[in-house]
Amino acid sequence: MVPISYYLVLAAILFSLGIAAYLVKRNVITIFISIELMLNAVNLTFIAFAHQWNKLNGQIFVFFVMVVAAAEAAVGLAIIIALFRSRQTLNVDQVNLLKG
Amino acid sequence: MHLALFFIFGGLAVLFALNLLLQRHPINSALSLVVVMMSLAVLYWSLGAEFLAAAQIIVYSGAVMVLFVFVIMLLNAGEEEHTRGSKVAAIAGLPGAAAIFCVLSFVFLSEGHKLGLSHLGGSLDEATSNISQISSLLFTDLLLPFEVTSILILVAILGAVVLAKKER
Numbered sequence: 001m002v003p004i005s006y007y008l009v010l011a012a013i014l015f016s017l018g019i020a021a022y023l024v025k026r027n028v029i030t031i032f033i034s035i036e037l038m039l040n041a042v043n044l045t046f047i048a049f050a051h052q053w054n055k056l057n058g059q060i061f062v063f064f065v066m067v068v069a070a071a072e073a074a075v076g077l078a079i080i081i082a083l084f085r086s087r088q089t090l091n092v093d094q095v096n097l098l099k100g
Numbered sequence: 101m102h103l104a105l106f107f108i109f110g111g112l113a114v115l116f117a118l119n120l121l122l123q124r125h126p127i128n129s130a131l132s133l134v135v136v137m138m139s140l141a142v143l144y145w146s147l148g149a150e151f152l153a154a155a156q157i158i159v160y161s162g163a164v165m166v167l168f169v170f171v172i173m174l175l176n177a178g179e180e181e182h183t184r185g186s187k188v189a190a191i192a193g194l195p196g197a198a199a200i201f202c203v204l205s206f207v208f209l210s211e212g213h214k215l216g217l218s219h220l221g222g223s224l225d226e227a228t229s230n231i232s233q234i235s236s237l238l239f240t241d242l243l244l245p246f247e248v249t250s251i252l253i254l255v256a257i258l259g260a261v262v263l264a265k266k267e268r
Binding site: 001002003004005006007008009010012013014015016017018019020021022023024025026027029030032033034036037040043044047048050051052056059060062063064066067068069070071072073074075077078079080081082084085090091093 | 103
Protein backbone atom coordinates (compact mmCIF):
# COMPACT_ATOMS: atom_id res chain seq x y z
CA MET A 1 0.00 0.00 0.00
CA VAL A 2 1.95 2.96 -1.30
CA PRO A 3 0.23 6.37 -1.61
CA ILE A 4 -0.18 7.47 -5.22
CA SER A 5 1.42 10.79 -4.27
CA TYR A 6 4.75 8.99 -3.64
CA TYR A 7 4.79 7.83 -7.25
CA LEU A 8 3.98 11.38 -8.39
CA VAL A 9 6.77 12.86 -6.25
CA LEU A 10 9.21 10.29 -7.70
CA ALA A 11 8.13 11.35 -11.19
CA ALA A 12 8.66 15.01 -10.18
CA ILE A 13 12.20 14.19 -8.95
CA LEU A 14 13.07 12.42 -12.21
CA PHE A 15 11.54 15.24 -14.29
CA SER A 16 13.51 17.96 -12.48
CA LEU A 17 16.73 15.95 -12.79
CA GLY A 18 15.96 15.74 -16.51
CA ILE A 19 15.49 19.53 -16.70
CA ALA A 20 18.75 20.11 -14.80
CA ALA A 21 20.67 17.73 -17.09
CA TYR A 22 19.08 19.35 -20.15
CA LEU A 23 20.27 22.81 -19.05
CA VAL A 24 23.71 21.91 -17.65
CA LYS A 25 24.97 19.42 -20.24
CA ARG A 26 26.80 20.70 -23.30
CA ASN A 27 26.99 17.49 -25.32
CA VAL A 28 24.10 17.25 -27.78
CA ILE A 29 23.69 13.48 -27.24
CA THR A 30 23.48 13.91 -23.45
CA ILE A 31 20.87 16.65 -23.93
CA PHE A 32 18.87 14.18 -26.04
CA ILE A 33 19.23 11.51 -23.32
CA SER A 34 17.85 13.92 -20.69
CA ILE A 35 14.79 14.54 -22.90
CA GLU A 36 14.17 10.78 -22.80
CA LEU A 37 14.44 10.90 -18.99
CA MET A 38 11.76 13.61 -18.86
CA LEU A 39 9.47 11.58 -21.15
CA ASN A 40 9.85 8.58 -18.83
CA ALA A 41 8.99 10.67 -15.76
CA VAL A 42 5.78 11.86 -17.43
CA ASN A 43 4.94 8.25 -18.38
CA LEU A 44 5.17 7.28 -14.71
CA THR A 45 2.69 10.05 -13.85
CA PHE A 46 0.26 8.81 -16.52
CA ILE A 47 0.42 5.24 -15.23
CA ALA A 48 -0.02 6.32 -11.59
CA PHE A 49 -3.16 8.28 -12.48
CA ALA A 50 -4.44 5.43 -14.65
CA HIS A 51 -4.08 3.16 -11.61
CA GLN A 52 -5.86 5.64 -9.38
CA TRP A 53 -8.88 6.24 -11.66
CA ASN A 54 -9.09 2.53 -12.59
CA LYS A 55 -9.13 3.41 -16.27
CA LEU A 56 -6.93 2.29 -19.13
CA ASN A 57 -6.80 5.63 -20.96
CA GLY A 58 -3.57 6.65 -19.20
CA GLN A 59 -1.87 3.41 -20.22
CA ILE A 60 -2.97 3.89 -23.84
CA PHE A 61 -1.52 7.40 -23.69
CA VAL A 62 1.82 6.01 -22.46
CA PHE A 63 1.80 3.55 -25.34
CA PHE A 64 1.47 6.41 -27.83
CA VAL A 65 4.16 8.42 -26.02
CA MET A 66 6.51 5.42 -26.41
CA VAL A 67 5.78 5.22 -30.14
CA VAL A 68 6.41 8.94 -30.63
CA ALA A 69 9.59 8.77 -28.50
CA ALA A 70 10.97 5.92 -30.62
CA ALA A 71 10.29 7.88 -33.84
CA GLU A 72 11.79 11.01 -32.27
CA ALA A 73 14.95 9.14 -31.23
CA ALA A 74 15.48 7.83 -34.78
CA VAL A 75 15.07 11.26 -36.40
CA GLY A 76 17.01 13.10 -33.67
CA LEU A 77 20.00 10.78 -33.87
CA ALA A 78 20.02 11.13 -37.67
CA ILE A 79 20.10 14.92 -37.20
CA ILE A 80 22.99 14.53 -34.72
CA ILE A 81 24.93 12.44 -37.26
CA ALA A 82 24.31 15.05 -39.98
CA LEU A 83 25.37 17.81 -37.55
CA PHE A 84 28.58 15.97 -36.65
CA ARG A 85 29.38 15.49 -40.35
CA SER A 86 29.11 19.18 -41.14
CA ARG A 87 30.56 20.73 -37.94
CA GLN A 88 32.90 17.99 -36.59
CA THR A 89 31.71 18.71 -33.03
CA LEU A 90 29.02 17.62 -30.59
CA ASN A 91 29.31 20.69 -28.34
CA VAL A 92 26.16 22.82 -28.60
CA ASP A 93 28.13 26.01 -27.82
CA GLN A 94 30.06 25.63 -31.07
CA VAL A 95 26.90 25.18 -33.15
CA ASN A 96 25.97 28.87 -33.25
CA LEU A 97 25.40 29.61 -36.92
CA LEU A 98 21.99 31.21 -36.24
CA LYS A 99 23.23 33.27 -33.28
CA GLY A 100 23.25 37.01 -33.97
CA MET B 101 6.39 -5.53 0.50
CA HIS B 102 4.93 -3.03 -1.94
CA LEU B 103 6.53 -0.15 0.01
CA ALA B 104 9.91 -1.91 0.03
CA LEU B 105 9.65 -2.55 -3.72
CA PHE B 106 8.78 1.09 -4.32
CA PHE B 107 11.66 2.43 -2.23
CA ILE B 108 14.27 0.03 -3.68
CA PHE B 109 13.45 0.70 -7.33
CA GLY B 110 12.46 4.34 -6.86
CA GLY B 111 15.74 4.96 -5.04
CA LEU B 112 17.63 3.16 -7.80
CA ALA B 113 15.93 5.34 -10.43
CA VAL B 114 16.74 8.59 -8.57
CA LEU B 115 20.33 7.48 -7.89
CA PHE B 116 21.06 6.69 -11.51
CA ALA B 117 19.26 9.81 -12.76
CA LEU B 118 21.64 11.79 -10.51
CA ASN B 119 24.52 9.76 -11.95
CA LEU B 120 23.31 10.74 -15.44
CA LEU B 121 23.55 14.39 -14.41
CA LEU B 122 27.00 14.10 -12.81
CA GLN B 123 28.83 11.90 -15.34
CA ARG B 124 30.95 13.71 -17.91
CA HIS B 125 31.11 10.96 -20.52
CA PRO B 126 27.98 10.42 -22.71
CA ILE B 127 28.28 6.62 -22.64
CA ASN B 128 28.04 6.64 -18.82
CA SER B 129 24.95 8.84 -19.02
CA ALA B 130 23.32 6.50 -21.56
CA LEU B 131 24.01 3.39 -19.45
CA SER B 132 22.63 5.13 -16.32
CA LEU B 133 19.45 5.88 -18.25
CA VAL B 134 19.11 2.15 -19.02
CA VAL B 135 19.09 1.43 -15.26
CA VAL B 136 16.50 4.21 -14.70
CA MET B 137 14.26 2.70 -17.39
CA MET B 138 14.61 -0.82 -15.97
CA SER B 139 13.60 0.30 -12.48
CA LEU B 140 10.71 2.32 -13.93
CA ALA B 141 9.53 -0.88 -15.63
CA VAL B 142 9.30 -2.55 -12.21
CA LEU B 143 7.27 0.42 -10.92
CA TYR B 144 4.93 0.18 -13.94
CA TRP B 145 4.41 -3.47 -13.15
CA SER B 146 3.66 -2.65 -9.49
CA LEU B 147 0.95 -0.23 -10.72
CA GLY B 148 -0.71 -2.96 -12.78
CA ALA B 149 0.62 -2.01 -16.22
CA GLU B 150 2.20 -5.34 -17.21
CA PHE B 151 2.11 -4.67 -20.94
CA LEU B 152 3.80 -1.30 -20.58
CA ALA B 153 6.44 -2.75 -18.24
CA ALA B 154 7.36 -5.26 -20.95
CA ALA B 155 7.21 -2.58 -23.67
CA GLN B 156 9.40 -0.31 -21.56
CA ILE B 157 12.13 -2.95 -21.40
CA ILE B 158 11.82 -4.08 -25.03
CA VAL B 159 11.27 -0.72 -26.75
CA TYR B 160 13.07 1.76 -24.49
CA SER B 161 16.00 -0.01 -22.87
CA GLY B 162 16.20 -2.54 -25.70
CA ALA B 163 15.79 -0.59 -28.93
CA VAL B 164 16.06 3.15 -28.22
CA MET B 165 19.03 3.00 -25.87
CA VAL B 166 20.93 0.59 -28.13
CA LEU B 167 20.47 3.20 -30.88
CA PHE B 168 21.87 5.88 -28.54
CA VAL B 169 24.88 3.73 -27.59
CA PHE B 170 25.52 2.95 -31.27
CA VAL B 171 25.53 6.64 -32.19
CA ILE B 172 27.78 7.57 -29.23
CA MET B 173 30.31 4.93 -30.29
CA LEU B 174 29.97 5.77 -33.99
CA LEU B 175 30.72 9.46 -33.41
CA ASN B 176 33.43 8.58 -30.83
CA ALA B 177 32.04 11.16 -28.38
CA GLY B 178 34.61 12.01 -25.72
CA GLU B 179 34.30 13.83 -22.42
CA GLU B 180 32.49 17.11 -22.69
CA GLU B 181 34.42 20.27 -21.93
CA HIS B 182 32.90 23.01 -19.81
CA THR B 183 32.45 26.36 -21.49
CA ARG B 184 31.25 29.80 -20.46
CA GLY B 185 27.68 29.04 -21.59
CA SER B 186 27.45 25.96 -19.40
CA LYS B 187 28.39 27.96 -16.27
CA VAL B 188 25.53 30.41 -16.90
CA ALA B 189 23.17 27.48 -17.46
CA ALA B 190 24.36 25.80 -14.23
CA ILE B 191 23.76 28.96 -12.18
CA ALA B 192 20.32 29.67 -13.67
CA GLY B 193 19.22 26.12 -14.47
CA LEU B 194 19.73 24.23 -11.21
CA PRO B 195 17.62 26.62 -9.08
CA GLY B 196 14.92 26.59 -11.76
CA ALA B 197 14.78 22.78 -11.76
CA ALA B 198 14.74 22.79 -7.93
CA ALA B 199 11.87 25.32 -7.95
CA ILE B 200 9.82 23.17 -10.34
CA PHE B 201 10.47 20.13 -8.14
CA CYS B 202 9.42 22.05 -4.99
CA VAL B 203 6.17 23.28 -6.56
CA LEU B 204 5.25 19.84 -7.95
CA SER B 205 6.03 17.91 -4.76
CA PHE B 206 4.22 20.51 -2.61
CA VAL B 207 1.07 20.10 -4.71
CA PHE B 208 1.30 16.30 -4.75
CA LEU B 209 1.99 15.92 -1.02
CA SER B 210 -0.58 18.48 0.15
CA GLU B 211 -3.29 16.86 -2.01
CA GLY B 212 -1.97 13.35 -1.32
CA HIS B 213 -4.79 12.28 0.97
CA LYS B 214 -7.32 12.83 -1.84
CA LEU B 215 -5.34 10.63 -4.24
CA GLY B 216 -5.51 7.52 -2.08
CA LEU B 217 -3.42 4.36 -2.03
CA SER B 218 -2.18 2.05 -4.75
CA HIS B 219 -2.52 -1.72 -4.67
CA LEU B 220 0.23 -4.04 -5.80
CA GLY B 221 -0.44 -5.47 -9.25
CA GLY B 222 -3.45 -5.09 -11.50
CA SER B 223 -6.50 -3.69 -9.79
CA LEU B 224 -8.55 -3.02 -12.93
CA ASP B 225 -10.27 -6.33 -13.49
CA GLU B 226 -9.06 -9.66 -12.15
CA ALA B 227 -10.82 -11.76 -14.80
CA THR B 228 -9.13 -10.37 -17.92
CA SER B 229 -5.46 -9.58 -18.28
CA ASN B 230 -4.07 -6.10 -18.76
CA ILE B 231 -2.83 -6.85 -22.27
CA SER B 232 -6.21 -8.06 -23.55
CA GLN B 233 -7.94 -4.99 -22.11
CA ILE B 234 -5.44 -2.67 -23.80
CA SER B 235 -5.65 -4.51 -27.11
CA SER B 236 -9.45 -4.53 -27.19
CA LEU B 237 -9.48 -0.79 -26.53
CA LEU B 238 -6.71 -0.16 -29.06
CA PHE B 239 -8.31 -2.11 -31.91
CA THR B 240 -11.88 -0.86 -31.44
CA ASP B 241 -12.21 2.72 -30.16
CA LEU B 242 -8.67 3.85 -30.94
CA LEU B 243 -8.14 2.08 -34.25
CA LEU B 244 -7.62 5.28 -36.26
CA PRO B 245 -4.91 6.78 -33.94
CA PHE B 246 -3.22 3.37 -33.86
CA GLU B 247 -3.05 3.22 -37.66
CA VAL B 248 -1.88 6.84 -37.84
CA THR B 249 1.11 5.97 -35.62
CA SER B 250 2.23 3.43 -38.23
CA ILE B 251 2.33 6.27 -40.79
CA LEU B 252 4.27 8.35 -38.26
CA ILE B 253 6.86 5.59 -37.87
CA LEU B 254 7.11 5.21 -41.66
CA VAL B 255 7.75 8.96 -42.03
CA ALA B 256 10.34 8.78 -39.21
CA ILE B 257 12.19 5.94 -40.96
CA LEU B 258 12.24 7.85 -44.26
CA GLY B 259 13.35 11.03 -42.49
CA ALA B 260 16.16 9.25 -40.64
CA VAL B 261 17.44 7.66 -43.87
CA VAL B 262 17.35 10.97 -45.76
CA LEU B 263 19.00 12.93 -42.94
CA ALA B 264 21.78 10.43 -42.25
CA LYS B 265 22.55 9.87 -45.94
CA LYS B 266 25.93 11.11 -47.18
CA GLU B 267 25.65 14.25 -49.27
CA ARG B 268 27.18 14.24 -52.70
